Each structure stands twice: as C-alpha cells, then as structure tokens.
Amino acid sequence: MARFYLAPLEGITTQIFRNAYHQHFCPMDKYFTPFFVPHSKKGFSTKEKREILPENNAGLFLVPQIMSNHAEDCLKTIDKLLAYGYKEINLNMGCPSKTVVSKGRGSGFLAFPEELDRFLDGVFEGIRDTDVRLSVKTRLGKDGPEEFFRILEIYNQYPLEELIIHPRVQKDFYKNEPNLELFAYGQENSKSPVCYNGDIFTAEKYEKIQKLFPKVSAFMLGRGILMDPALLERIKKEAGDGGAQAGKIRRFHDKLCEEYRALGMGDKNVLFKMKEIWCYLGKSFPGKEKALKKIRKAERFDRYEAAVEELL
Ligand SMILES: Cc1cc2nc3c(=O)[nH]c(=O)nc-3n(C[C@H](O)[C@H](O)[C@H](O)COP(=O)(O)O)c2cc1C
Structure with missing residues (x-):
C-alpha cells in the first residue's frame, strides 16, 4: 500500500488538529506543518513553538514547512528547526495566495526559475x-503548465527527499x-x-488516480480529510459502519473544541476555527443544511454547541 500524508492547511492543520486526527482516525505516515516564514527574531514565536515542540507532536512523523525565496533566511530557519531535532523539512513552492505571490514566494517563486535555482543551490550548499x-x-508553474518543464529541470539538479x-x-x-498529463510527466x-x-x-x-500512476508511492490528502476525516480508512477499506463513524466525528470534534478552548484564545476565536472546519466537514452531512446554517450563524458557544448537537 502506498504511503499517505496529511497536507499542510494554514490555520486548520494546527498541532491541535493533527493530534486530534491522529488519535481518532487512521494515522498518516507523515504530517506537514503549515508554512513558517523566516523572520529575524532569534528563536520561534510562542505560536510557532507550539506548532513544532516535539512534545506537542509526540508519535507523529512531522515535517515542518518553510516558505521563503531567500536562501540565507531559509537556512537560519532550518538551523532553528534542527535545534528541535527535525531532520526532514519541506519547502513551499505552491501557495497561490495573492499576498504571498506578490512577494515572489510560494507558487509566485515559480515565475522566476533562475532565482529559484540560485535559492535551491544556496540552501543545499x-x-x-x-x-x-x-x-x-x-x-506546475505560475501562469501556465508548460512552465513545469523548466521547473522540473531545476528540481532535478538537487537531491530532494x-x-x-x-x-x-x-x-x-x-x-x-488537476493536470494529470503534466503530473504524469513529472512522475516519469x-x-x-x-x-x-x-x-x-x-x-x-x-x-482512479492510483491506477493511473501505480508507481507513485505516496499521496497527500488535504481538503478530502477535512470533508471526511475517515477518508483514509475508506481508502484502506477499514472504515466502520455509519454509527461508528458518527461517534468518531463527535469525539474528534469535541477534542478540537476542548483543545482550542484550553489555549485561552477566547470563544470568538474558537468559534472561528471550528466554523472554518465546518465549511469542509459540512459536506459530509448532506440534507442537514438547516443545522449547518445554525452552526455558521452561532455567535455564542452555547448556541454553537446546541447546533452541533442537533447535527451530530
Ligand atoms: C485553507 C488552505 C490552507 C493551505 N495552507 C497550505 C500551507 O500552509 N502550505 C502548503 O504547502 N499548502 C497549503 N495549502 C494547499 C494544500 O496543502 C494542498 O496542496 C491543496 O489543498 C490541494 O490538496 P487537496 O486537494 O487534497 O486539498 C492550503 C490549502 C488550503 C485550502
């Protein structure tokens, strides 16, 4: 069987989410943190530390992700991660957000292949x-998939994990x-x-994808897990019946709430986090639009809980 990774989803796949997922559903082979952007502070911020402290990620194979277009800054962050014992680190060349792209980072960096090459050269050195x-x-690129031919040539010069x-x-x-033709080219x-x-x-x-690419040995799952946290069980044909699944979702949900509340971020922020998850998780509840609307509209925690109770 192939290996499976949980995709990094900024603001969603926090250490709280990763741990709750790992406890309640089919464990992933690797978990990726949402991106860290290098900064000039000496260590990590409190929030960053919470994400990467080994004791907050016990039992998980965690790969921290860095988003940078500056080799020296990136190396400084790699150094900081080394101090926490991380040996595998991921570089983000995919984020499509406008604010990131306008700074030439994430998938914005792909529009500058020569700089990308120099960056990787500096980091690997x-x-x-x-x-x-x-x-x-x-x-595959910034504006068109044909950019990928050159980009892959660059990646191929480096011993990527x-x-x-x-x-x-x-x-x-x-x-x-997704452009499966170009993915096939990449794979070949x-x-x-x-x-x-x-x-x-x-x-x-x-x-379907696995049959198209039988040589691919790892698959990363993102929004699919948010929509259906039991997706990996279904892929592995280990999913229990509907009742068992509903119970797991309830416990998973309650764990997320409990842990976010324990951070002392205030109910409003906890509700914001939970509602973001419901934007995806709600897809598992067709025909429950009324209860989902109540969840979306809930301004107070007691109302939110009542709406969740009604739904689950
Ligand atoms: C809300 C959101 C946040 C994301 N944050 C990150 C991130 O921090 N780093 C990253 O590499 N990709 C990020 N992604 C992209 C996902 O990791 C993934 O590549 C993308 O969702 C496609 O996979 P999927 O179709 O399985 O969700 C994000 C995507 C979404 C929707």
Whole structure:
C-alpha cells in the first residue's frame, strides 16, 4: 500500500488538529506543518513553538514547512528547526495566495526559475554538512503548465527527499481540474520520488488516480480529510459502519473544541476555527443544511454547541 500524508492547511492543520486526527482516525505516515516564514527574531514565536515542540507532536512523523525565496533566511530557519531535532523539512513552492505571490514566494517563486535555482543551490550548499533532508511541495508553474518543464529541470539538479506535486498552476487557485498529463510527466521525469496531491476527496477518486500512476508511492490528502476525516480508512477499506463513524466525528470534534478552548484564545476565536472546519466537514452531512446554517450563524458557544448537537 502506498504511503499517505496529511497536507499542510494554514490555520486548520494546527498541532491541535493533527493530534486530534491522529488519535481518532487512521494515522498518516507523515504530517506537514503549515508554512513558517523566516523572520529575524532569534528563536520561534510562542505560536510557532507550539506548532513544532516535539512534545506537542509526540508519535507523529512531522515535517515542518518553510516558505521563503531567500536562501540565507531559509537556512537560519532550518538551523532553528534542527535545534528541535527535525531532520526532514519541506519547502513551499505552491501557495497561490495573492499576498504571498506578490512577494515572489510560494507558487509566485515559480515565475522566476533562475532565482529559484540560485535559492535551491544556496540552501543545499548550506546544509551540505548536516543530515537535513529537504523535500519540495510544488505547483506546475505560475501562469501556465508548460512552465513545469523548466521547473522540473531545476528540481532535478538537487537531491530532494521527495517532490510533492499539486498539478495546478498558481492562476488556477483551486479551480479547474488537476493536470494529470503534466503530473504524469513529472512522475516519469523526476529524479526524486514523487508524491501526488490534489482533489482526492473520495476513495473512488484515490483508486482512479492510483491506477493511473501505480508507481507513485505516496499521496497527500488535504481538503478530502477535512470533508471526511475517515477518508483514509475508506481508502484502506477499514472504515466502520455509519454509527461508528458518527461517534468518531463527535469525539474528534469535541477534542478540537476542548483543545482550542484550553489555549485561552477566547470563544470568538474558537468559534472561528471550528466554523472554518465546518465549511469542509459540512459536506459530509448532506440534507442537514438547516443545522449547518445554525452552526455558521452561532455567535455564542452555547448556541454553537446546541447546533452541533442537533447535527451530530
Ligand atoms: C485553507 C488552505 C490552507 C493551505 N495552507 C497550505 C500551507 O500552509 N502550505 C502548503 O504547502 N499548502 C497549503 N495549502 C494547499 C494544500 O496543502 C494542498 O496542496 C491543496 O489543498 C490541494 O490538496 P487537496 O486537494 O487534497 O486539498 C492550503 C490549502 C488550503 C485550502
């Protein structure tokens, strides 16, 4: 069986989410943190530390992700992560958000292949005497999929631990279909092991992609897990019946609430976090639009809980 990774989802797959998922559902082979942007402070901020402290991620294979276009800054953050014992680190070349892209980061960096090459050269030179392994999570390009030919040539010059390909371009955001033709090209021509990522929302979709790319040994799941946290069980054909699944969702949900509340972030912020999850999780509850609307509209925690009770 292939290996499965939980995708990084900024603001959602926090250490609280990762742990709650790991406890309640089929464990992933790897978990990725949402991106860290290098900054000039000496250590990590309190929030960053919470994400990466080994005791907050016990039992999980965690790969921290960095988003940077500046080799020296990136190396400083790699150094800080090394101090926490991380040996595998992922570089984000995929984020499509406008604020990130306008700074030439994430998938915005893909529009500057020469700079990208210099960046990777600097970073790999900088880690030469360490045992850090670097992987890359990439889109196909910024404006058009044909950019990927050059981008892959660049990646192929470096000993990447793996190349995670989300076969869309920045301009797609999350629209259009993943470009499977270009993914096939990547899989055939990458010198590093390739991981597939994009739009695996059902076990049937996984099987379809897996049959198309039988040599791919790793798959990264993102929104599919948010919509259906039991997706990996379904893929592995280990899912229990509907009743058992509903109980697990309830316990998973309660754990998330409890842990976010314990952070002391205030009910309003906890509700914001939970509602963001419901934007996806709600898809598992067709015909329950009324209760979902109540969840969306809830301004107070007691109302929120009553709406969740009604739904679950
Ligand atoms: C809300 C949101 C936040 C995301 N944050 C990150 C991130 O921090 N780092 C990253 O590499 N990708 C991020 N992504 C992209 C996902 O990791 C993944 O590549 C994308 O959702 C496609 O996979 P999926 O179709 O399985 O969800 C984010 C996506 C979404 C929707």
